[in-house]
Amino acid sequence: MAMLNREIMNAVSDIIMNRPLPIREVDQIYMKAGDLALQSFFIGQRFRDLDVVFIGDGDAVALSTMYLFHCDLLDVAPKSIHLLDFDERIVNSVIRFADKYRFTNRISASLYNVIDPLPSTHQRRYDAFYTNPPWGASNEGESVKAFVERGIQATRDHNAQGAIVIGDDPALVWTQEVLHVIQEASLGEDFIVSEMVPAVHNYHLDDAPHLRSCNCLVRRARQRTGTYSSEALSPDRYARFYGRNNPLRIRYIREELSLNVGRAVDQTYKLEFLEGKS
Amino acid sequence: MIRILTNGAGLIFMKIGIHAQEGVEDIIARKKREYEQAGMIFWGYGGNTCHPTTFIQPFAKTQAEHQAQVFLMMHKMTSNHNADPVSAKQYSEDGIEWKPIPEGIQVVGSRYAMVIGNLTEEQFDLNLRNLVVAMGPKRGALGTDYIQGHVDKGCFEYHERAETPEETELKHIDLYSPLKPPYAVFLK
Numbered sequence: 001m002a003m004l005n006r007e008i009m010n011a012v013s014d015i016i017m018n019r020p021l022p023i024r025e026v027d028q029i030y031m032k033a034g035d036l037a038l039q040s041f042f043i044g045q046r047f048r049d050l051d052v053v054f055i056g057d058g059d060a061v062a063l064s065t066m067y068l069f070h071c072d073l074l075d076v077a078p079k080s081i082h083l084l085d086f087d088e089r090i091v092n093s094v095i096r097f098a099d100k101y102r103f104t105n106r107i108s109a110s111l112y113n114v115i116d117p118l119p120s121t122h123q124r125r126y127d128a129f130y131t132n133p134p135w136g137a138s139n140e141g142e143s144v145k146a147f148v149e150r151g152i153q154a155t156r157d158h159n160a161q162g163a164i165v166i167g168d169d170p171a172l173v174w175t176q177e178v179l180h181v182i183q184e185a186s187l188g189e190d191f192i193v194s195e196m197v198p199a200v201h202n203y204h205l206d207d208a209p210h211l212r213s214c215n216c217l218v219r220r221a222r223q224r225t226g227t228y229s230s231e232a233l234s235p236d237r238y239a240r241f242y243g244r245n246n247p248l249r250i251r252y253i254r255e256e257l258s259l260n261v262g263r264a265v266d267q268t269y270k271l272e273f274l275e276g277k278s
Numbered sequence: 279m280i281r282i283l284t285n286g287a288g289l290i291f292m293k294i295g296i297h298a299q300e301g302v303e304d305i306i307a308r309k310k311r312e313y314e315q316a317g318m319i320f321w322g323y324g325g326n327t328c329h330p331t332t333f334i335q336p337f338a339k340t341q342a343e344h345q346a347q348v349f350l351m352m353h354k355m356t357s358n359h360n361a362d363p364v365s366a367k368q369y370s371e372d373g374i375e376w377k378p379i380p381e382g383i384q385v386v387g388s389r390y391a392m393v394i395g396n397l398t399e400e401q402f403d404l405n406l407r408n409l410v411v412a413m414g415p416k417r418g419a420l421g422t423d424y425i426q427g428h429v430d431k432g433c434f435e436y437h438e439r440a441e442t443p444e445e446t447e448l449k450h451i452d453l454y455s456p457l458k459p460p461y462a463v464f465l466k
Contacts, residue, residue: 024326025373137417138336173418207327207429208415243413245336245343249372 011071012037015064018097020089022058022204026250027134027242028087031059035201039215040065041074042197043130043163046217048076050127050161053154054083055114055147059132062107063094070103077106084112084122084150087253096261113251114146115238118153118230126155132165132213137174138243141181146233146241148182152189157224161217162191168199168214175211182216190222282454283404283436288341288348288412290328290392290457291404291421291449292431295357297322298364298387302354306397306453308384313396315382318458320369321350322388322465328431330390331372333413334462337433348461350394351404351454363387366465373464385465392462394455403448409434422447 012033022028031039036059043052043065054062062081069077085091094109112119114133129151134143144166151162164182167175183193195217202212241248260266283289295302309319328334338348363386368376385391409421413433416424424432 024329025331027332135415137415138413167415171419172416205415206325207424207432209427211415242332243336245339246332 005073007071008037008068008073009033011068011073012040012064015060015067015097018063018093019058019060020087020093020255023087023253026087026253028058029203029205031061031132032202032204036061036064037068039165039201040068042215044069044074044077046163046195047078047128047130047161049079051125052078052081052128052130053122053126053151054081054085055129055131055151055154056085056133057083057130058085058087058090060090060094061130061132063097066103066107067097067101070101070106078128079106081107082122082126083107083109084154085109086111086113086251088255089253092255111252114150115233115248115251117232118150122154123230124154124156127159128161128163129155130163130165134242135167135175135213136178136181137167138246139240141178141185142237143241144178144182145185146237148185149189150230152186152191153228153230155220158220160191160220161194162186162219164216164218165201165213166216167211169211172211179214179216186218190220190224191218192221193217194219282349283438285437286346287436288337288346289409289434289436290334290337290348290350290431291406291409291425291434292323292328292350292352293355293357293425294352295355298362300363300386306399310397312383316380318380318383319394319397319455320366320379320383320385320391320463320465321394321455322366322385322391323431324389325431327414327429328390328392328433328462330462330464333433334392334457335371335460337413338457338459338461342459348457349454350392350457351451353404353449354452366391368466369463370466371460371463376466379465388465390462391465393458393460395458397453397455399453400451402451404451406447406449408436408438410437425449 022030039061062083068074091109091111098104098107131147131151133147136144169175197215199212238248312319341348366385370376406421411417411419411424412435
């Protein structure tokens with residue numbers, strides 16, 4: 001039996017307790033704890049000392065990587081991570097956690113939806129991007145392409161890298177078609193596949209508990225020349241964002257402010273007191 | 279039934295049983311009265327494999343674009359479901375805009391409901407190996423590889439294949455009904 005590392009598991013437990021509950025309507029399906037820990041090690045090593053942007057991160061890989069490094073449980077980590085996400089609950093959960101454990105110098109987060117042009121402050125700024133987008137089961141990879149394009153727009157003109165985490169099961173034809181589409185689209189942007197770790201992560205996915213995702217790492221093979229503009233996603237592209245007849249309809253998920261962050265919502269239980277103790 | 283189960287037809291397979299402490303025969307009788315009063319039925323259910331906006335609505339709309347009707351096909355089973363019989367007071371097509379539950383409709387102990395027409399009680403066998411998952415991350419998988427464990431319902435396309443009997447996995451269908459717009463709703 002493999003040895004458990006109590007400190008690593010407890011640190012990942014801190015991260016999982018901090019993750020807002022997933023909303024299935026917008027395809028938030030979270031990575032399982034063991035794979036979250038391993039993915040943090042992987043990203044720490046592959047993006048060592050780099051400035052990294054995460055295009056969406058419900059799994060909390062960014063926070064986990066930086067927290068494990070902060071706790072001296074990882075030897076190496078990115079120099080910095082900035083998270084862009086359209087869910088204010090996720091953005092705030094990262095900001096609050098990093099502030100609580102005092103590593104805001106290494107990680108930050110802001111609200112952004114890939115439907116919009118990438119803000120100029122994030123264009124060409126980072127060494128690497130990371131994305132685990134909606135996997136495009138019923139849209140021929142259109143949602144993945146949108147996230148990857150934003151990642152590429154956020155990275156520098158030369159020596160840029162990326163990590164694309166998407167479904168990978170040879171028995172499911174759509175996963176292989178989407179992988180093909182994404183590798184083709186990456187090549188079109190002068191990125192080549194530099195490493196492929198197939199079928200490695202598991203998720204809390206009730207209808208496909210054994211479906212895994214891969215780490216598809218890409219790097220820029222030709223320097224970007226000239227200018228480019230980051231455009232809003234065209235309506236025909238977000239009409240099938242979550243699949244056929246399932247468009248992207250939400251710009252932001254807003255957090256309902258609460259004094260009870262990280263604790264059970266009080267509408268979900270009631271207390272029955274011992275007699276004379278209420 | 280042959281008329282409904284043509285190649286490429288869309289259907290939702292669902293196992294049904296005791297729900298919110300109410301026996302399935304009582305539910306069927308109550309739902310038939312519901313149809314007489316309201317002209318439609320809200321068939322309550324839960325779980326994410328038939329989520330209203332990410333599975334049922336896009337699936338039924340895509341079929342409707344091809345002038346095809348999606349049918350809910352139900353297989354009775356022995357089960358326990360002891361959720362409290364709390365009646366929904368409101369429904370929503372998108373989870374944002376909420377309306378009162380229509381007059382004559384009563385749906386209990388469920389987060390979601392499929393909107394269906396009248397129930398037809400007709401018995402026939404459905405081969406899960408003729409079903410291909412039509413929606414979600416297991417799209418393209420066979421029904422036999424999907425309906426297992428805690429997964430008891432899903433969106434499928436029917437594709438009949440020639441097989442020897444031992445390769446079949448038959449599920450007895452006890453009743454069915456056509457889905458009606460908006461196909462599935464949220465409840466609270």
